[in-house]
Amino acid sequence: MGETIPIAVPRKGRPLESVLDRLARRLDVADLADDITSTLRHEKALTKGTVDPAESHVYHRLADYSTVDDPTEPEYTLLRDDRAGKPRRIVFDSVRIPLEGVDGVPDDTTIQLVGREEPFRALRTHEFALGFDSADLVLEEVVGLRPEPLDRIDDINARIDPSDTDVRVVTGLGDTVYHTLMATPDVAPSSGSLDRAFLESYEGPLCIEPRYERLVQAVLGTQTLDGIHFEYPEEGREEEAAIADTGLGVYLTVTGSTARDHGLLLGEQLFPSETVLLESSPEVSETVGAVRSLLNGVDLETELAVENYSSQ
Incomplete structure (x- = not known):
């Protein structure tokens, strides 16, 4: 039985689509990525009222989406939007992606994308070794304030107090x-x-x-x-x-x-x-490091300039 590496990802929106696009380019999962993206865009349109709502109830649709026997099929969940007057919305929950025959990754390794409202915070509490979230949240949470400005994403790690968090930015996805x-x-x-x-x-x-x-x-x-x-x-x-x-x-x-x-x-x-790849340094095993390298790479067109970043 191979190792499963959980990866925290956003539940919806542009950051999740960027993660799915990255996986579609690095792995043979374009159909899966398109399926998740189209499902969530349709549900967003229903929530916003831009699509005819004459469909099954939200709970029935959720059951249809998430009644799966194969863990490599995506599952979804309901989220109550905290903005005033916003109804429940179907968002991404989880999917497993086997990494069969992927160069540099141990045999029988599987990654599991796990939807989180705040992936960065999930890494801060050591729930995950790897995750994706907005660079904005890192600045809002842990970057120290100084008299001089911060104008590049690749300066973020130097502004993080090691006593505050073990999470570091690895690279960006270019969705700038x-x-x-x-x-x-x-x-x-x-x-x-x-x-x-x-x-x-x-x-x-x-x-x-x-x-x-x-x-x-x-x-x-x-x-x-x-x-x-x-x-x-x-x-x-x-x-x-x-x-x-x-x-x-x-x-x-x-x-x-x-x-x-x-x-x-x-x-x-x-x-x-920009959506960034994050790692919680103490949780990085050899297999996690191999998966991180798979998700990273010189093919990324990003504002971030730390493509070769790796934990020590």
Whole structure:
């Protein structure tokens, strides 16, 4: 009987899709990845009301998805969204993937993807040796605040206090969006760039999401934030609209089209938000190390520059 290596993964959304895409490229599991992704996208559409809800009840659909005899078929579970007015939603739970004949991995090894709401925290409590989560959460949880800014994901490990956690970032998956500085024309500099240098001389409000407060402090550096105070969007208000009211803010952007729709100018991309591979160093065995190497690799196009990272 071979060894099964559990890997904590997000339950839904872009980070989980990035993990599945990574596995589809490294292993022969494209059909499995597509099946999980399409199922969760359909369920999201049902939750948001963009698909005709004239289907079976959510519990019946869950039973259909998860009544499986083969552990290599995916299972799902129900999640109660904690946002106001949001109903139950079907999310990913678990699947096993045998690594038959994979170079560098011991024979009969299996990986088990296990859905977690906060994979990073599951690694911090030593439930898992490997996992995937957003780099943002690492900044929000354990990265130390310093006067100087943090502007690259590969600087994260140097900012983690070893006495605080054994978890380290291994690599990123390249699904990059950016925390971007944006401002209205009357607040943005009339000459020069809307960037960190501008913030160093700026005094006044900066609109951010409350959950990103520590992240923004780490990314900008505490020295840059002298004379700046945070403001937050009101409950239910669109972030870009709140930034337009404040005049200056930081928020995640992909194309920036929504920001421009609110009359905002896009400035410096302050920090990449990317799904990252994590490891809990004390839990890394020889087999775990082989699986980590399988998930890592020079083929990744990532903002992260620690592809050769390995625990000592």
